Amino acid sequence: MIDLAKIRAIDFHTHAEEPCGCHADDGYDDLQAAMAEYFHAPWDHPPTLPRTAAHYRTQGIAAVIFPVDAERETGFRRYDNFEMADLAAEHSDILIPFAxxxxxxxxxxxxxxxxxVxxxxxxxxxxxxxxxxxxxNDRAAYPLYEAIAETGKPALFHTGQTGVGSGMRGGMGMRLKYSNPMHLDDVAADFPDMPIIAAHPSFPWxxxxxxxxxxxxxxxxxxxxxxxxxxxxxxxxxxxxxxxxRMLFGSDWPMIRPEGWLxxxxxxxIRGHARPGILKDNAARLLRLS
Structure with missing residues (x-):
């Protein structure tokens, strides 16, 4: 379990890019290379989950970590949520797994x-x-939201422009329109007890x-x-x-290092009374760690 007294911050946004350290090359390497160039990332290959845990442990920062299930739309292999959860459980002193x-x-x-859950x-x-x-706000997503709302767990949504596909031919076919945060207004109204996180400064919205x-x-x-x-x-x-x-520190590791962001x-x-909440206390309350 996370010991809040031993960490200086909670990073609410890190990616389990390589839970098992390998994948079939279906274009994913090209995507990662383009993203690394866009973000000026300092690595030559996305870190595995254990490497991520080790980095965050040395920094004294806890991390919410997750994969992205986009196989249907992109063709990239879906990472197994159960595999990731089991790996994260081995590092429960520093990692907080999302699916x-x-x-x-x-x-x-x-x-x-x-x-x-x-x-x-x-x-x-x-x-x-x-x-x-x-x-x-597509109603086809509501059965999944209903299940999440039943568990009391939060749902985190990418919003705004994305570095994913940026600079690639046709943006790799990805359409920014889906990530306008105004679409979350319907979800928040229809699921008023489900915590919703709009990820990122939502440029241009x-x-x-x-x-x-x-x-x-x-x-x-x-x-x-x-x-x-x-x-x-x-x-x-x-x-x-x-x-x-209701503001939360997040880096977007491994594209942005948490220590550089901090x-x-x-x-x-940022005013003194707001800073501790943004860095740790708000996330601890949202995740019911305190």
Whole structure:
């Protein structure tokens, strides 16, 4: 279990890019290479889950970690949620596992979600509308949301532009329209007791994301995927005021190192009363670690 006294922060957004350290080369290597160039990532191959755990342990940072189930839309092999959960359990002092299920899996996906929580310690669920090719408010996704809501676990949604496919021919066929955070407004209204996290500064829809979070108290924002020095002033303003209790530190590891993100965040004009919540306390409350 996570010992809050021994960590300095909780990173709410890290990727289990290589849970087992291998995959069939179906274009995924090209995608990872393009993303590494986009983010100026410092590695030559995505780290395995144990390597991720080791890095975070040395940094004194706990991490929410997840795969992305986008096999239907991209053809990339689906990582086994159960495999990832079992690996994360070996590093439960530092890793907090989320699962990912394509909403197109319907009732089968809902059954998997319930089992992952009940039997494998999964603490939440990750969605990437652009990679998975769906609008979050599509009613076809609701059976899965209903299962997640029953468990009381949070659902985290990618929002805004994505580095995935950026610069590749046709953006690798990925469509940004699915990740407008305004689509989460319907989900938040229909599932008012399910915590929803809008991941990333939601460029070019930053104000939409802030509006949804202010209006819907079950919506949170994680600050991953962007270096803090690029945060727009309005995002900093709301982090200091109306949304200071629902903002979450996130890096987007392995594309952005958490220690680099934290160093830049230190230089932002974040008020003293808001900083501890963003870095650790808000996540601990959301995840019921405290």
């Amino acid at each position: 990912s299920i394509d909403p197109a899996r319907g009732r089968a996906g809902a059954r998997e979600a319930r089992r992952l 009940a039997e494998h310690g999964i603490q939440g669920f990750k969605f990437h509308p652009t990679m998975q090719g769906f609008y979050p 930053q104000e939409e994301a802030l509006a949804v979070a202010v209006h819907k108290p079950n919506v949170w924002i994680d600050l991953s995927g962007w270096r803090p020095k690029y945060f727009p002033p309005i995002l900093i303003q709301y982090a200091n005021t109306l949304l200071r209790d 160093a830049e965040f230190e230089a932002l004009p």
